[in-house]
Amino acid sequence: MIFGQIRVLISKMSTLRVSLVPDAVQGMKQLDREKFQRTIAVPVLHLCSDKVAKALSVCKPYILKLENFKPVQNLCDDDKFDRRIYLNPLKVECWTDIPEEVRQSFSSCDVSEDNFISRQIQLKYENYSYEDIFKAVLPEGEETVSGFSHIGHIIHLNLRDHLLEYKTLIGTVLVDKIKTCRTVVNKCNIIDNTYRNFKMEVIAGDEDFFVTVKESNCHFQFDFSKVYWNPRLCNEHDRVLKTLKPNDILFDVFCGVGPFAVPAARKKCRVFANDLNPDSFKWLNHNAEHNNIKKTFFKSYNLDGKDFICNIFKKFLIDCCKKEEVIHPHAKIYVTMNLPALAVEFLKYFNGLLDDRELFDKFHLDIIVYVYCFAPGDDPVEIAKKMVIDNIGRDVTSLILNVFGVRNVSPTKEMMKVTLKLTKEILFGVSDQDCNEPPSKKKCVESATEN
Incomplete structure (x- = not known):
């Protein structure tokens, strides 16, 4: 599907359409359309x-x-x-x-x-699809253009090294063949773990990174060169959003430009959205305003994930216990943590987050955490569970409600979502067996990995 995400397995193309392309184009590095006649x-x-x-x-x-x-x-x-x-x-x-x-x-x-x-x-050249052309031109027997993402008018590639000498041809063909494409970029490095973006090179078309994308009945605008956006996650965003009901509370720890936060606020959930990247924060607020989100349902923060949990989230829980925050009697609190390379490392801040023992019996909140992680190995479900348990610092096996495979990242790595029930025993740092013991007064470790 051109709008949103395109995943094309060109290696499985029909030999019919490839063989109709002239043999003379094989190995072409600069596009010569006349040779396709x-x-x-x-x-x-x-x-x-x-x-x-x-x-x-x-x-x-x-x-x-x-x-x-x-x-x-x-x-x-x-x-x-x-x-x-x-x-x-x-x-x-x-x-x-x-x-x-x-x-x-x-x-x-x-x-x-x-x-x-x-x-x-x-x-003529006009009669062949980009699949036909790539299969005919690019090296036989090598991995070809296996997939790409379409973000607004931008097509985003992640070319293997052996294809880099063909990058200009690949980009030009995509601009020619896909009507909504005006810019083709190639990813130059891995995603930066601090701001969740990456360097990119324009290999064809206009050097224009401002895009408009529709997802979850909202319109998102942003500079794709400065923020993180992955159209392959649109179904996952919708899955989580369907669990939210009006009056629920959402704390989005690594919210990006708002694919969880903005639609949730539109559903009349109270949303606390946070991202460390100042450009993401800028476009988050732009998108909230652009989608007519009322400020009564939306608050935004430009903080490190640790500070957001240990200050904003903590204060909200304390205020609920003291009745200074009033929530709907059937409302649930959801926490989304979509930073799969690092999110599990922030789970430790929930363990012993609350240190006022007098609030323990006043705590009656239903909290669900969705934490995303990359699970390399043969058994991603068990690996994801272990990552959650190891990082939160206690056995929460019975509180893991679900482990879901979001998408395949590579042949040996899956992106997983772990759904965890966050109990008051975890938040006050006490065991399930002995809730009368005073909670351990754990402070956020300042040397923790930054968001």
């Missing part, structure tokens, strides 16, 4: 217009499918027939190449070998 003989069925619909239903697997080419055309130079259907020359060369059962079906619409002729046509 080729004249080929194509089998054609001549028939009357009233027989076309039925004939098409019979020969559908054998129709010639190319870009900017109509497989059914008017026929003006024949007194008997007024339509022609172009067939795939790599599947059909002569009448007997058509299976017997298909030929018998043709007879019911008065089509026989007498209707079958050959005709010369000229193919």
